[in-house]
Amino acid sequence: MPRIIVEVMPKPEILDPQGKAIASALPHLGFTDFSGVRQGKRFELTVEGEVTEQVLESARTAAAEMLSNPVIEDVISVRVDEDAA
């Protein structure tokens, strides 16, 4: 079934303790190429039937209203998952 991918990240100015914790742990494990890490969320929405523009718009609204907290997060992208059968 077709899927829509929604990606949500913390706003750049917002403190990201999880990302900071990972960024400080990476060098200790030998990963020295990365100067920063930020952690966000990725959602897969399974769609009944076809992904029409109306369904995509509904996903955008759900992303803004339910899947993210607009005070601290940005919806980075809402796109059709080309890999989904």
Add this chain to the structure above:
Amino acid sequence: MPRIIVEVMPKPEILDPQGKAIASALPHLGFTDFSGVRQGKRFELTVEGEVTEQVLESARTAAAEMLSNPVIEDVISVRVDEDAA
């Protein structure tokens, strides 16, 4: 600075309580186009200097060893963020 995006999702056979909770809430808020929701993680790794194949390989290893739990999660993709300046 260049960035690498790492996407991690729960394995299909693994129960995803967060995804289930969202999927059951969506219709109550008027979003009726979606039959399922799964929630995973999205990481942005900021890279010092250029993203060479060696740096990308290092990101793949970090994704498998640190950014995901191989027992319950799959690394969906590790890619260069084309939008990053």
